[in-house]
Amino acid sequence: MSGTHPASPDQAALLRDLLDRRLLIETGVPGVYGRGGDFERVRERLAVLVTRAAASEKPEQLRFPPIIPRSDLERIGYLKSFPHLAGSIFAFEGTEAQAMQQYDRASRNEDWSEFQQMTDLVLTPAACYPVYPAIAARGKLARDGVTVDAGGAYVFRREPSADPARLQMFHQREMVRIGEPDVVQAWRDAWRARALELLGGLGLQVELNLASDPFFGRSGRMLMTSQREQQLKFEVVTQIAGPERSAVASFNYHQDHFAAAYGMEREDGGPVHTACLGFGLERITIALFRAHGFDIDSWPAEVCDRLL
C-alpha cells in the first residue's frame, strides 16, 4: 500500500474540524470521505456557478461515469507521465472453487489479489479524457470547433494524504475547447480571468500561477520545466491549510496532444488543438468553509447571495 502523505498540524486540525461538524465523514481510508448535507449544498452550488459562467458559450453538455476504457489510458500515454496516480480496475473471472478461496482469504483480511484479473476499465484520471474520443468519433470538425461542458465528474488520483484538501477521488468541474489553435488559447486565457473573478467574488484570496503537472520520476522533471517554459498550464491557488497554497482550478493547453492521439481533423484541413479547464469542487468547498467558518448560516451575505 502506498504511504500516506502526512498532514501539517494546520491540515490535521482542519480535517478534525470538518469531521467533527460532519461536513466530511470518515471512511477509514485517507483521502476518501463521505460528505454531509451542507458540504454537498456548497459543492453543488459551485457547480451551478460555473454552469452560469459558461452559459454564453452555449457548450454542449456531455457527462461521463468515473471509469473509462483502459485502451484510452494506454493511447494517450498517461502511464508515461503519471503511473503513480492511475487506478486500474480488476475483477474476478474464476470458478466457484476459486470464488470460495477468494472469499475465505478476504474474510480473514488476507491477500486475495491473485484471484483478480485486470479488466478493460480504469478509473477516470481527468474529467476531460472521455470527451476527446467522443468528439473524434463524430468525424471532421467544423472550423469553429466544439465547446463541451463535461459537468462535475468524479476523478481518481492515487495520492493518499492526511490533508483534507488532497482527496483520492473528487469532482472536477470541467470545460473543454476543441478547435483552431488561436481560438483554443484565447478561450483558455479568457477563462483564467473569469475564474479569478468567480472565486475572488466568493471571498477567497486567489492568485493565478504558472504551473506544471506532477510528472513522475527524474524524466518528469524535464517535462515540468518544458511545460512551464511553454506556459501550457496555469492554476488558481489559494491558502487552505498547511505551508503551501493549494490549486483550486487549472487551465491547460494541450496543443495537439489529444487531437493527435485520436486523429482529430478539421473540415478545412487546419490543425486541431485542445484546452481544458477544471475547478476542483471539493477543494473550493473546503477553502470556503475555512475562509468563512463551518456554519453556512453565518457566511458573509455577499457570498451567500452569489453562491447559495
Add this chain to the structure above:
Amino acid sequence: MSGTHPASPDQAALLRDLLDRRLLIETGVPGVYGRGGDFERVRERLAVLVTRAAASEKPEQLRFPPIIPRSDLERIGYLKSFPHLAGSIFAFEGTEAQAMQQYDRASRNEDWSEFQQMTDLVLTPAACYPVYPAIAARGKLARDGVTVDAGGAYVFRREPSADPARLQMFHQREMVRIGEPDVVQAWRDAWRARALELLGGLGLQVELNLASDPFFGRSGRMLMTSQREQQLKFEVVTQIAGPERSAVASFNYHQDHFAAAYGMEREDGGPVHTACLGFGLERITIALFRAHGFDIDSWPAEVCDRLL
C-alpha cells in the same frame, strides 16, 4: 475479459437509437456510456423527484464517492454472494524502471497487470454500503433510529452487456432506514407503494414483484430461494426492451446483516435492523425515453409537469 452478454434485437435497436440521438455516447466498452444533455436532464430531475418524495421524512443527507475501503467489502461478505460483480482498484507502486516497462507494455496494448498491486480501495457496489459504517461509528442509536438520503451515487457492477439498460456503472438513488425491526419494515413497505405511484405517474407501466439478488454459483441458488421465502427483496419492474422486464427500483430488508457486521446497537438495548431502497436512475431514464419518445419536447404534458 468477461464475455459480454449479447443484446436481443429489441435491445440492440434501442441502443442504436440512444446513440444516434446522442442520449448515450459510446466509449468502446459495453455498458459504459457517456450521456448527452437531455439524458442528464431527465436523470437529474428523477433524482429531485425522489428527494421530494422523501422530504417529509427529513432524512439526513450523506453522500459518498464511488469507491469504498476494501475492508468494508471484506467485512460484509460481498465476495461470498457477488464475487462476479465486484471491482477492485489496483495501482502502481514500483520503481522508475518498472514504470518504464509498464508504459512500454501499455503503449503496445500488451498486458501490464503485473505492475499493478491491489490497493485498499474497491468500487462501490451499492450506494447504501458506506452508510452503515458511517452511522455505526457514531455510537448507540436512539430508539427511532436514523433515515439517510444517500443521494444518487455511482455504483459498479461487473456485468458487461450489450443491453443499454444494463450498465457497468450507474446511479443508484438510495435511501436507508436504520432502527427497530418493525419501523424499518414498515418504512420499506411504505416506499414500495410510494415508488409505484411515483413511477406510474411518469407514464411507465410498472408492477411490484417479489425478487432475489443475483447470488453467485450453485450455493447462490439456495440463497435466492431463502431470500424469496423471507420476502426480503421487492422490485418495481417495467418493460424497457428485450424479452424480460427490467427492475427499475428495489426495496431491501437486510434484517440484522449490516447491523451485525458493524456492531450497531440501540441505546435501549433492542435489536437494530436496516433496509434500503434504490431507484436505478439510468434505467428509469431509458424507460422514459422508450415510453415517450426520444424527443423530450414531445413528451406528454402530464409527464413533463411532474418531472421537468
